[in-house]
Amino acid sequence: MTAARSPAAGRLARFSFNQATATGWPLEELVAACVAAGVPGVGLWREPVQEYGLDRAARLVRDAGLTVTSLCRGGFFTTNGWREANLRAIEEAATLATGELVLVSGGLPAGSRDLDGARERVADALAELAPHAAAAGVRLAVEPLHPMFCSDRCVISTLGQALDLAERFDPATVGVVVDTYHLWWDDTVYRQIARAGDRIAAFQVADWVTPLPAGVLLGRALPGRGCVDLRRLRDAVDAAGYRGPIEVEVFDAELWSRPGAAVLADTVTAYLTHVA
Amino acid sequence: MTAARSPAAGRLARFSFNQATATGWPLEELVAACVAAGVPGVGLWREPVQEYGLDRAARLVRDAGLTVTSLCRGGFFTTNGWREANLRAIEEAATLATGELVLVSGGLPAGSRDLDGARERVADALAELAPHAAAAGVRLAVEPLHPMFCSDRCVISTLGQALDLAERFDPATVGVVVDTYHLWWDDTVYRQIARAGDRIAAFQVADWVTPLPAGVLLGRALPGRGCVDLRRLRDAVDAAGYRGPIEVEVFDAELWSRPGAAVLADTVTAYLTHVA
Numbered sequence: 001m002t003a004a005r006s007p008a009a010g011r012l013a014r015f016s017f018n019q020a021t022a023t024g025w026p027l028e029e030l031v032a033a034c035v036a037a038g039v040p041g042v043g044l045w046r047e048p049v050q051e052y053g054l055d056r057a058a059r060l061v062r063d064a065g066l067t068v069t070s071l072c073r074g075g076f077f078t079t080n081g082w083r084e085a086n087l088r089a090i091e092e093a094a095t096l097a098t099g100e101l102v103l104v105s106g107g108l109p110a111g112s113r114d115l116d117g118a119r120e121r122v123a124d125a126l127a128e129l130a131p132h133a134a135a136a137g138v139r140l141a142v143e144p145l146h147p148m149f150c151s152d153r154c155v156i157s158t159l160g161q162a163l164d165l166a167e168r169f170d171p172a173t174v175g176v177v178v179d180t181y182h183l184w185w186d187d188t189v190y191r192q193i194a195r196a197g198d199r200i201a202a203f204q205v206a207d208w209v210t211p212l213p214a215g216v217l218l219g220r221a222l223p224g225r226g227c228v229d230l231r232r233l234r235d236a237v238d239a240a241g242y243r244g245p246i247e248v249e250v251f252d253a254e255l256w257s258r259p260g261a262a263v264l265a266d267t268v269t270a271y272l273t274h275v276a
Numbered sequence: 277m278t279a280a281r282s283p284a285a286g287r288l289a290r291f292s293f294n295q296a297t298a299t300g301w302p303l304e305e306l307v308a309a310c311v312a313a314g315v316p317g318v319g320l321w322r323e324p325v326q327e328y329g330l331d332r333a334a335r336l337v338r339d340a341g342l343t344v345t346s347l348c349r350g351g352f353f354t355t356n357g358w359r360e361a362n363l364r365a366i367e368e369a370a371t372l373a374t375g376e377l378v379l380v381s382g383g384l385p386a387g388s389r390d391l392d393g394a395r396e397r398v399a400d401a402l403a404e405l406a407p408h409a410a411a412a413g414v415r416l417a418v419e420p421l422h423p424m425f426c427s428d429r430c431v432i433s434t435l436g437q438a439l440d441l442a443e444r445f446d447p448a449t450v451g452v453v454v455d456t457y458h459l460w461w462d463d464t465v466y467r468q469i470a471r472a473g474d475r476i477a478a479f480q481v482a483d484w485v486t487p488l489p490a491g492v493l494l495g496r497a498l499p500g501r502g503c504v505d506l507r508r509l510r511d512a513v514d515a516a517g518y519r520g521p522i523e524v525e526v527f528d529a530e531l532w533s534r535p536g537a538a539v540l541a542d543t544v545t546a547y548l549t550h551v552a
Contacts, residue, residue: 157461184391212488229389
């Protein structure tokens with residue numbers, strides 16, 4: 001079955017499968033399965049792409065006719081070597097022909113309690129990277145992460161805060177990621193999505209379930225299995241003018257233990273049922 | 277040693293030891309140890325108080341000369357029987373002669389994705405309880421909990437949101453709790469503390485450490501062990517006009533495994549070093 005012939009192709013037109021949803025699935029298998037299922041886009045991660053080989057990965061997805069909807073991730077501006085790492089990430093995004101490089105800012109430096117300072121370092125880093133990103137045709141997509149990650153992964157915790165930062169720059173160069181898992185709880189999120197408008201660089205979807213596992217990283221769920229009003233959030237990004245891909249990105253240890261093909265099939269079904 | 281003779285008494289004048297920091301410590305021992313250490317206030321919880329006997333507990337703390345700085349907790353407005361449970365909690369607070377009843381709103385009802393609806397139920401419940409609280413001389417102290425508890429414990433996730441609710445009522449009847457553990461990550465928290473002013477019904481202190489344990493409830497730390505700028509937050513509530521007690525309330529499985537007296541001693545030291 002090809003994308004053109006698939007009955008789901010119309011409804012999958014905006015769907016993108018984020019590689020992290022089936023972590024460990026070999027890239028060639030993932031790409032072939034996406035093509036077979038009529039999935040038009042994939043969200044890729046730097047580490048598995050580097051492992052496969054950057055140019056080879058770029059060729060693989062291009063030859064398959066897939067769009068790389070985003071590259072995860074740059075950022076971590078509070079660690080040493082952030083500048084070089086992010087310049088490389090921009091190049092990688094350009095090579096993969098994706099316009100959106102997802103940035104996770106990083107947490108507090110070890111031993112620090114200076115949250116304002118860490119946040120200001122993010123602004124400084126964006127200012128330094130923006131010209132390079134613009135030259136490469138890549139947008140820096142600032143992703144606010146759930147406040148439970150504030151100390152150790154991402155000091156940018158709300159969409160409002162991400163926009164306060166992003167708005168210092170050209171919307172074509174610095175945008176924001178709207179991820180349902182990270183933002184659903186915020187009583188200001190709908191106002192902020194409207195404010196975001198053409199700064200929405202990516203829309204990522206995962207559901208919230210409890211109890212959270214130790215470390216809280218791998219407790220996400222496929223759309224429909226949790227308590228997030230995904231369709232309302234999706235309607236909100238659409239109403240804000242977003243017409244781009246809808247990436248399903250789920251970190252879940254149980255999901256990762258299953259064969260990639262089964263994960264993709266369940267993800268497509270969950271997307272069609274609860275998001276599309 | 278008595279409170280009046282203790283060299284720490286001046287610096288402990290605003291300190292309150294929340295019972296949950298040494299969960300399982302028999303109330304009589306806790307009260308005696310607080311008196312011996314020159315601790316002037318305790319924050320109590322309904323379940324251990326009921327176990328000991330409400331009137332008996334009220335007499336115990338009164339005879340010891342301790343102030344009950346708050347009672348935890350009412351709320352859980354999205355569960356059946358919330359009305360009766362909260363009317364009882366108001367009575368218990370009055371019996372214990374505390375002016376502050378901490379309310380944790382409750383999460384989403386099972387299977388629900390209607391976060392706005394759950395939040396509106398909190399407002400309705402406050403409207404219903406406010407006259408009873410006012411008559412009893414008890415303030416309803418709305419506590420925003422960290423967003424990681426939004427789905428299952430508390431749909432009120434930020435101080436701004438708690439104030440939006442509280443401001444519908446007389447500040448003498450409905451206030452807010454500022455808990456450093458729940459609010460430290462919020463880039464608007466200092467603005468909201470200033471806004472809160474005389475609505476600050478309680479100031480609770482715990483520190484943030486990672487990795488979070490499974491279920492994320494018992495991952496807090498004594499002041500100074502984590503990344504929260506506790507003194508800045510304490511200065512902010514003071515600048516907002518708050519002159520009330522400073523309760524150290526830490527949920528930590530490791531702490532709970534130790535003898536109450538040792539926990540109290542460490543808590544006093546942590547308070548004096550990082551908060552007072």
